[in-house]
Amino acid sequence: MPKKHPDLLPGTLEMLVLRVLQGGALHGYAMARWIQQASDEVLQVEEGSLYPALHRMEKRGWLQAEWGLSESNRRAKYYRLTRTGRARFKTQEAQWEGYTTAIGRVLSADPEGAQ
Amino acid sequence: MTSARWTWTLTQSVAVEADIREEIEAHLDAAVADRIAAGMDPERARREALARFGDVERIVGACRTVKLEEHIMLQRALLALVAILSIAVVVQAYQLNASQARMNEALAEVRNDFAAAAERIETALLFVEVPNNPPAPREELQEPPAEDDSFIGSGEAPAEHPSGIDWDSSQVPEVRIEVVSELAARGASAVPSLLVAAQDPDVLVRLAAVEALAEVGNLRACRVLDQLEYKDPEPLVRRAAEGAAARIRERTTLERETLEEGADFIIWEPKLSAAARFQALQDLHAIGDPSVSTLIEFAGDADVFVRTSAVRMLGELAHPDAKAVLVELSKLDPQAIVREEAEEALLRYDD
Incomplete structure (x- = not known):
């Protein structure tokens, strides 16, 4: 029986974070919720694993973090995209599209032609 | 690493960890609040939020590693450097110790050589009974x-x-x-x-x-x-x-051979004092019948008293082999006393 919530492919979490932050600064919990809702509850990241990825991306200069107040008036750390982060997203998005297109072509091709 | 550097690293590490924990705590609070708002009881909401988050300590550790990666690497590099330097110091100390031991051995060898030389001279001089009074002048012999x-x-x-x-x-x-x-x-x-x-x-x-x-x-x-x-x-x-x-x-x-052997050593050992060479010459005289060749060597000594004494003894012997040396000394010696003694010695050849 297939898993209800499949694991993310390696490297895709960073791409999803870059995508979600296109709309503006968010804290970690909001990002996790957005990914889950946008994928119709299919992609459910292990929320904890989001934080080492966020800190790594901040260190690479793709994100910039600062403390702010959440909607419930609580201190939370907000992340926003830098210029480098935006450029990185475009590159990753193009690579992903190329990858999925190639996979789609293979899946729709007639196996008889390989004989 | 200096104590200031250690203090800075420790402070930095504590601050980073506090920052990570606060961020995670905010995340869990929001998750629990959402679940409570959806009608879940607080205890279950907290339990589910934690389960969804994963192992908090593992996550904190992973975040800390990302944040302090450079410091950790630097610490490891410094520890390695300290270890290498310690080994180098130990090796250096060992080499220094070995070198000092070799130097001590060389020193001991020099001391032994010196003691052997001193013993040799003493042995040579022991063969001669040195009179309490100086040897009498030739006329009074x-x-x-x-x-x-x-x-x-x-x-x-x-x-x-x-x-x-x-x-x-x-x-x-x-x-x-x-x-x-x-x-x-x-x-x-x-x-x-x-x-x-x-x-x-x-x-x-x-x-x-x-x-x-x-x-x-x-x-x-x-x-x-x-x-x-x-x-x-x-x-x-x-x-x-x-x-x-x-x-x-x-x-x-036997005594003369031994003494002459000692005399050779004395003449060719520049570190011995003129007094020691003079004494050796007197000892040769005390034995009687000293070798002409030895006296000629003493006649070329750097010390004026040794030369004068040797010339006087050569005059006593009036040996043909010594004449040329005495003629040369009578004309060329820088000291008048040696020249005069050589001239007097040459008169013996005419007798």
């Missing part, structure tokens, strides 16, 4: 008695002898024999007195003196003993004189 009939029994002792014992021929023979024993015990300084005793009218006194001379006599004593060998009326004394002269010559040859 004991000359063999004239070859006449009054040779035996005509000797007269000097009033005050270097031996410190007056020879009184008026004493009874037994007393004179006792005096000969005492003289023999005094060594080389008693030779002049023993030479007088060897011409005593009493045959037993002469015999005792000859035996004593065999023990302590020098080459000058041999000249007297040679005459006794042919002229003494008693065959017993003649044989004793012959044996004594032979013993002295044998012993003196």
